[in-house]
Amino acid sequence: VSPIDWWVLGVWLVGIVTYGWWRGRGSQDLDGYLLADRRMKWGTIALSIMATQASAITFLATPGQAYTDGMRFVQFYFGLPIAMVVLCITAVPIFHRLHVFTAYEYLERRFDGKTRTLAAGLFLTQRGLAAGLTIFAPALILSVLLGWSLFWTNIALGALVVIYTASGGTKAVNHAHSLLICVMLGGIALAFVLAVASLPAGVSFNDALHVAGIHGRLRTLDPSFDLENRYNLWSGLIGGCFLALSYFGTDQSQVGRYLTGRSVAESRLALVTNGLVKVPMQFFILLAGAMVFACYHFIPLPAHFNPIEVRRLEASPYAEEYRTLAAEHRQASEARERHARDYLAARRAGDAAAVEASKSEVRTAQTELQAARGRVIDLMKRNDPKAQTGDTNYVFLTFILSMFPPGVIGLMLASVFAASMSSTSSELNALASTTVVDVWRRTPFGRRPPTPASGTEVGGELRPAAITDRRDVRVSVIATVFWGAFAVTFAEYANQLGSLIEAVNILGSLFYGTILGIFLTGFYLKHIGGTAVFAAALVAEVAVIACFKLTSISFLWYNVIGCLLVVSLAALFEVIFRMTRRAAVA
Amino acid sequence: VPGVPEEPPPILGSWPRLYALVLGVLVVLILLFGAFTRAFS
DSSP, X not given: OOHHHHHHHHHHHHHHHHHHHHHHTTOOSHHHHHHGGGOBOHHHHHHHHHHHHOOHHHHHHHHHHHHHHOGGGGGGGTHHHHHHHHHHHTHHHHHHHHTOSSHHHHHHXXXXXXXXXXXXXXXXXXXXXXXXXXXXXXXXXXXXXXOOOHHHHHHHHHHHHHHHHHHHHHHHHHHHHHHHHHHHHHHHHHHHHHHHHTSOTTOOHHHHHHHHHHTTTTOOOOOOOOTTOSSSHHIIIIIHHHHHXXXXXXXXXXXXXXXXXXXXXXXXXXXHHHHHHHHHHHHHHHHHHHHHHHHTTTSOOOSOSOHHHHHHHHTSTTHHHHHHHHHHHHHHHHHHHHXXXXXXXXXXXXXHXXXXXXXXXXXXXXXXXXXXXXXXXXXXXXXXXXXXXXXXHHHHHHHXXXXXXXXXXXXXXXXXXXXXXHHHHHHHHHHHHHIIIIIGGGSTTTOOOSSOOOOSEETTEEOHHHHHHHHHHHHHHHHHHHHHHHHHHHHHHHTTOHHHHXXXXXXXXXXXXXXXXXXXXXXXXXTOOHHHHXXXXXXXXXXXXXXXXXXXXXXXXXXHHHHHHHHHHHHHHHHHHHHHHHHHHO | OTTSXXXXXXXXXXXXXXXXXXXXXHHHHHHHXXXXXXXXX
């Protein structure tokens, strides 16, 4: 990283924190602090929704996913537009009519306090840990590739977000999101253009697409139905729809974004925009990864993308063996390049037989290359059984650092920070909202006095409502700082808790279906009471965990299973409870 | 939902039409992805 990159990154970070703080100043009450006075326009909300969903992992790992597994991941998003339409019809008008601060407030009004507490508790646990991972994941990648201290990178990523999120609340978060998502998408677009420009002379964009296509990296549609296949048309449409319904309809980090809309129409337009833009956006992010894959056919390919593990191997007793394996890998890579060039020449000559023959050669060379890489990974494991051999997340940034000029690297790092800050700020903001509205204000200390709520100064004196409003804003600031500190602390320990990280990631998909089932029962099955839905949620959760433990069903289907179980069991339990009550009365 | 005034969207005149546009675009994208997969496999 050159001095000009540091300047670009520094100016960007100071600028975004100052901008967020400036746009968020002046909130006097909870409506202002937590919901930006419910005056946001649809464009700002739409950008905020997209920025919340797009974390640094989206920026770094999605192109890596296309590099290693191809573009089939795009199908994961097919259900999202359908979910946006369903939410526009159901959740948005209901939340607006009830004038709630959080999604969980609705559950108490519709069912009872214990159902609200269950949902809010699940959200705080899951999202609190996830916020730590949102900070940790990009910090780890940056520290491995750039040699930065992981400890200080975690603190820097967390502290920058806390400054403007705590000082300005939702107003600061939403306005900062508009800039953050533009920088992030600009970074992806620039990376895509530069990846295409990095192709060697004589290899066009179309050639690169065909080279990536030989290995199936451009397969974006798989219509086969297979419950164990993670990404196909049906898991994307059905499982993806349920996941998006859960995420956008019940997760406060997203609900809090569109509750800031000044009308139902503004919130709906924001969700509709997200439904229109999300799939093409993910397609282009994945295509950037496929371009990197094609590029590495014509430029030197590292045997492994994690430089720390490679350095450890070079300093180990296996160094000599590693050098031999690295040479084998280099030869396999050069063979693949030769066959890829033969393939392109055959295509240009229009020789169909030669095209098929060279395609087959490229595939064979790829298999040999993978085998050579596998031997390097085996050696890493022999050197240290706990070695981090997965390197998907390092592919894209390695490519950027090795191929892009000074200045542009600074812009790319700014994009990574932008992506990390955008999702973390929403998470901290939502955690603070839920802590204050669903926990603090229900305790004896936080209850509002039973006086007319004016929230204004009269004759130089504050009425009680205004006093409690200001107190609640102070508590919200403290809650934001608390959750920021919690997330950074968890991020500092996350590196030592490898298996726990995986567990926390799975935790989200285990609970989303159940929470969605509770909300859908509330929206559509008006005759079902709180006790029935609460019992159904507990049983459904046990069933989902059993699915996870005992079957190999892909995680996207857990959302469908959990949701359908809650809805059907709640209906069944309600009938049983009513019959029991009638029998008791008789 | 009672109590919430129905404000029309700025384009297409009604919400159902706008929702149809979102779903229609999804169908077109899936068809395009199918063609893309066939072209480069």
